[in-house]
Amino acid sequence: MTEEDWRLPIINYLQYPILPYEKRIRITTLNYLMWNGDLVRKSKDELLLRCMGKKEYMKVMGEVHEGICGAHQGGRKTCWLIRRYGYFWPTxxxxxxxxxxxxxxxxxxxxxxQAPSIPMSPVVKPWLFRGWATDLIGKIYPASSKQHCFIIVATDYFTKWVEAKPVKFTTSQEIIIFIK
Structure with a gap:
């Protein structure tokens, strides 16, 4: 399977402008020109960037990211460096x-x-047993000797008191019994 080179329609239009072409290609080609047999793109700051095909740009990305002078920069910085070195492709x-x-x-x-850290906001409760955090742990493999596969855990926000109970099944009846 060969992937079509993105440069071909632009090169064809620049070499043979009298043939009928799509409007999209005619407009796109305004930013490009042929120079010494290579397709180059005019950048916004008037630099000429050499346009590259997939094989070439994969090699350039590898060199810039992890080559002899590569510093394993992030994607945006790698892209910025490649443009600075004078190369271009649409994606x-x-x-x-x-x-x-x-x-x-x-x-x-x-x-x-990679996410920015934010200060923790404590959950403040004014007195004992005002608020509880409840969670269900499981399914645990292998089960205990009494075939318990789950653990119901509750923690009081004020005192940090922890209650835990192993259970075989997680039915609503088991949860209600634990809470009562």
């Missing part, structure tokens, strides 16, 4: 983000928590 940002997310070294050695 750069998406491809760079996917590449950096799939990098095994980044997954092994990168930060564990």
């Amino acid at each position: 750069m940002m998406k491809d760079c983000i996917e590449y950096s997310k799939g990098c095994e070294a980044c997954q092994r050695h990168g930060p564990i928590q």
Whole structure:
């Protein structure tokens, strides 16, 4: 299965502009030109970026992300660096983000928590037994000697008192008995 090169319609239009082409291709081609046999894109800051096919840009992404001078930057920074080095393809940002997310070294050695930390807000209750947190743990394998597979746990918010009871089944009747 060969994937069609995204550059072909643009190159064809630039080489043979008199043939009938779709309006989308005619408009898109305004940002491109042929220079020394290569397709280049004019960037917003007037730089010429060399357009690349899939094989080429996979190699460039690998070099920039994890090559000899690569620092295992995130996807956005990798994309920024590739543009700075003078390369372009339409799906750069998406491809760079996917590449950096799939990098095994980044997954092994990168930060564990990526979400911003927020201060914890304690649950304050004014007196004993005013509020409880209840949870069900299970199914536990293997079951205990008495065939208990679940544990019902309740904690008082004020005193942090914990009550736990092993149960065989998680029926509403078992939960009601535990709470009473």
